[in-house]
Amino acid sequence: MRRVFPVALTVLAIAASFALSTLRADDDEKPKFTIKEAMKAHAKEKLHTKVIEGKATDEEKEKLLSLYEAMGKNKPPKGDAESWKKLTDELVAAAKDAKEGKEGAGDRLKKAVDCGACHKIHK
Numbered sequence: 001m002r003r004v005f006p007v008a009l010t011v012l013a014i015a016a017s018f019a020l021s022t023l024r025a026d027d028d029e030k031p032k033f034t035i036k037e038a039m040k041a042h043a044k045e046k047l048h049t050k051v052i053e054g055k056a057t058d059e060e061k062e063k064l065l066s067l068y069e070a071m072g073k074n075k076p077p078k079g080d081a082e083s084w085k086k087l088t089d090e091l092v093a094a095a096k097d098a099k100e101g102k103e104g105a106g107d108r109l110k111k112a113v114d115c116g117a118c119h120k121i122h123k
Contacts, residue, residue: 031073038067048113051098052106058099065095076122087118 033041042048047064050056056064072088075081094112097105 029073031070033067033070035071035074035077038071041067048109051095052110052113054106056098061095061099065092065099068092068095079122083121087112087122 041063047056047060047067051061051064068088068091072085072092076084090112091109094105094109098109
């Protein structure tokens with residue numbers, strides 16, 4: 001009995017350490033794109049305009065979604081992180097709706113792409 005208890009504690013400690021390191025790795029995962037890269041594609045490629053107008057390909061819709069998801073994972077240059085999360089979450093949700101072809105997705109995306117709302121607070 002004396003030998004079983006220390007071995008069980010050691011196994012439990014190793015398992016807990018592994019679980020915590022896995023959780024930390026997920027939290028520290030770097031976004032696929034920086035905010036600057038996402039904004040460059042947003043502004044120069046006009047992906048959001050194509051999606052809003054219903055002219056985007058499935059690949060373009062997927063790219064726009066991945067850009068917005070990456071933006072949300074980045075920290076804003078300035079402003080409140082909670083505000084940033086709220087604004088980018090709406091962009092992601094609208095882009096997902098568009099990708100899935102949901103009714104009114106273009107209008108939702110058009111409303112979510114309010115450049116001034118983000119830039120006043122976070123740029």
